[in-house]
Amino acid sequence: GAVVSQHPSRVICKSGTSVKIECRSLDFQATTMFWYRQFPKQSLMLMATSNEGSKATYEQGVEKDKFLINHASLTLSTLTVTSAHPEDSSFYICSARTGATGELFFGEGSRLTVL
Amino acid sequence: AQSVTQPDIHITVSEGASLELRCNYSYGATPYLFWYVQSPGQGLQLLLKYFSGDTLVQGIKGFEAEFKRSQSSFNLRKPSVHWSDAAEYFCAVAPGTASKLTFGTGTRLQVTL
Numbered sequence: 137g138a139v140v141s142q143h144p145s146r147v148i149c150k151s152g153t154s155v156k157i158e159c160r161s162l163d164f165q166a167t168t169m170f171w172y173r174q175f176p177k178q179s180l181m182l183m184a185t186s187n188e189g190s191k192a193t194y195e196q197g198v199e200k201d202k203f204l205i206n207h208a209s210l211t212l213s214t215l216t217v218t219s220a221h222p223e224d225s226s227f228y229i230c231s232a233r234t235g236a237t238g239e240l241f242f243g244e245g246s247r248l249t250v251l
Numbered sequence: 252a253q254s255v256t257q258p259d260i261h262i263t264v265s266e267g268a269s270l271e272l273r274c275n276y277s278y279g280a281t282p283y284l285f286w287y288v289q290s291p292g293q294g295l296q297l298l299l300k301y302f303s304g305d306t307l308v309q310g311i312k313g314f315e316a317e318f319k320r321s322q323s324s325f326n327l328r329k330p331s332v333h334w335s336d337a338a339e340y341f342c343a344v345a346p347g348t349a350s351k352l353t354f355g356t357g358t359r360l361q362v363t364l
Contacts, residue, residue: 142294170351179341179354180295229294240352242287242294 139163140232142243149220150251157215157246159230165210166232171203174227174245186213210235220250253278253344255355263361266334272327272358274316274342284325285343285352286316295341301325312336337362 139162149155159169168187172180184200186192186207194200202224204216213232217224229245254277264270276282283302287295299310306318316327325342342355 140294177357177359179356182351182353185351227292231295240297242296244294245292247292 140166140230140241140243142228142230142246144246145244146247146249148249148251151221152219154216154218155220155248157217157228157230157248159213159215159232159243161211161232161234161241164232164234166213167210167235168233169207169213170231170233170240171205171213171215172229172231174229176227180229183215217248220248222250224248225250253282253346253353255342255344255353257340257342257355257358259358260356261359261361263363264332265363267331270327270329270332270336270360272340272342272360274325274327274355275323276325276342276344277323278344278346280346281320282344282346283350284316284318285345286310286314286325286327287341287343287354288312289339289341289357291338298327298340332360332362334362334364336360 141160143158171183174180183198184192184194186205188207188210192205207213230243233240256275285300286298289295298314299308301308301318308316314329339357339359341357343352345352
């Protein structure tokens with residue numbers, strides 16, 4: 137099946153620094169990618185939807201200046217957490233939708249810990 | 252707007268026993284329904300989905316789910332649970348195939364030997 141890869145899988149950073157998480161569709165072109173945030177023992181909350189070559193659409197309550205999303209190609213979307221703080225510590229999961237079938241595939245997730 | 256309720260936060264079953272995980276949705280029309288499984292520290296894997304047609308849907312790993320419009324439910328079942336099925340299970344709903352998913356809060360399945 138289609139594969140979506142996230143990198144890094146785990147990252148620890150100091151408060152105030154910025155962290156970039158990559159989401160790649162390895163064997164298909166993803167016209168749309170989604171970024172989710174998951175708190176411990178909770179569900180996935182959609183943060184934003186990104187379409188290749190256009191600005192991301194953020195969900196209500198998500199700070200777009202803090203969570204920068206770039207979808208520069210049909211196989212890569214990046215999430216940059218700017219000026220990270222401990223409350224940004226979370227599990228971030230991306231998903232990619234194939235243009236051909238519309239099917240959705242999820243990455244393995246990236247665990248961010250901000251000290 | 253659509254919403255999903257998974258009433259059971261945590262379920263424990265013995266290996267070999269049957270399993271049913273509940274999912275209720277709220278949506279004005281017939282939604283697209285999904286069940287995903289998440290192992291600790293991992294992403295989500297699609298177990299099965301319902302778009303239309305036969306209301307009993309077969310998925311991977313021996314799972315099935317039944318769409319019941321009258322009850323607004325899409326419960327997940329497995330006749331005989333294996334220890335490797337221990338994971339978090341999420342029900343999700345979308346108004347269309349190209350639409351955003353709304354997830355339930357998840358049910359954590361524990362399997363005792």
